[in-house]
Amino acid sequence: MFKTYEEIRVWREEMIESVSGDHLQLNAFHDQLIHHTFHLSKEKIEREQGPPPAPFAFFLMGSAGRYEQSLWSDQDHGILFDGDEKHQDYFLSLGEEIREGMAVVGYERCEGNVMASNPLWCQSVEVFTLQISKWLKDAEWQSLRHFLIFFDSRVLVGESALLLKVKETSFAVIEGEPEIFTRLMNNVNYVKKGVGVFGQLLPDYSGEKKGHFNLKQTVYFPYINALRILSLFQQVTKSSTLSRFGALRSLYPTLSEYENGFRQFLQQRLELKKDAANYQNVHVVKVEHLSKEEKKQLKNQVKSAQKLYQMAKSIVKEGQS
Template structure:
């Protein structure tokens, strides 16, 4: 049993090499690292401030919420509690301790502050429900982005039902206001091309990234966004994209043909990025490292993701206008 965050970091460094070739094993390992960090954080706050004033759940968002982390990942997490608003201060302190511990364990703090130390992501069940209404009513780019971030969530520790209650609320709002689906699609729609008109891979032109392709933005996002769109329409609360593929295939059989492409992409990403030394470089792939065959494979995977997104968008438009 680990007693310090530093011990967890050491365990990570010693063990991650044995799971880095298998997507599921790697993400199960990340879960265990974060769970052990959470355990120490809870013990620390309890020793200082007493036991939690209400039942709560700690949940993950982003790639961790979707169980799609690579070797390195930043922090995206929140706390939801079943209690009065006065309980928030305790849980904000817990969130800050969790963020501190995860940073030591090897997870960089989120630049966008999507962490349980931020009051926006540390709330009661009822407060989250109100926040969902506010985000969807505001209907701005940022509010819909926050809603999408929240939707890709799963509980790591605590009562799953707390999060499900809020997700069910969002499904109900969307069902009553189908116009919001098209607004959400617009929010997801910025996808880098990745492949040019002449069939060439398009590297980044930003300073410090030239000659590299951004795997997350060009190849990965189209699959994730397509499955998120369809999950919102069908009221699927599961966050991992692979789970969404399985559940949604009953309603949309056409997506089965794209599931293997997504699995291939996850394997491709691990193969090339398992030796990355930092989070900053985890999504960038130098094109000169790719063989001719790998370039062809990557182009195929990018095109397939864009096809899937376009089909999902078309289906959503059709169903929402009925």
């Protein structure tokens, strides 16, 4: 269908506005863009180095892994392969081509280098499973951060069973050493205050984003961290926040009211940022540009998201005692 990354980029520019008003349609479109980019990358590497030497899974992480990308998104992806470590060079070449192709299409390279071009995120199932176990047992802040990034993953192309195997191993490690869970919760314990004592939205007061309200840190992160914590606790392998709500609803019926709030937030985020020009501006809004109703909705979202996060922490603490 497409012969170059540039053709995919043009298609993105032509189509993105038509799907930008609906969260699910937008993320389905992102999947299509990345899928086409992946296959062009794979075809190029196959011409140069032959077919893949082992079964593999190309997986997405971050907002793409959670099926929660906004208008703009950066890259978060990895490759697992079921074979000898000598095959890593082949898949790293594929990862590098994917990275460059996605950059052309319109996905910024990940600042943290969480991409399949990085050996850390391009490994055999056997080695990656050992690495996950080491991250958890080390329980260092950065190691646990890497694990939490990985946990929000889903396979876009290839063998889903490879990723599932690693996730199930991680559950076994956490179950065997419960103190790991406490460290994981501490890793996501910071919640940026979004509403002041007088009920006002709290924007950044200095720096490049002065006067802007951070949607990501004040609303989005508390929602995703709450559902991630509960999913780890209940060994739910799903990666999107909405699918996690669905999987956990029967265990925690009170989640339903928060699920509706999260859906509303995803929609409001799209409406507020429909004119965002780049990835840097997709997570912040200028407070003075918000209407009275928009401010009210955001205040309610801040309170709801942070209440949910505290509830999730309480559920886990009670379950561990």
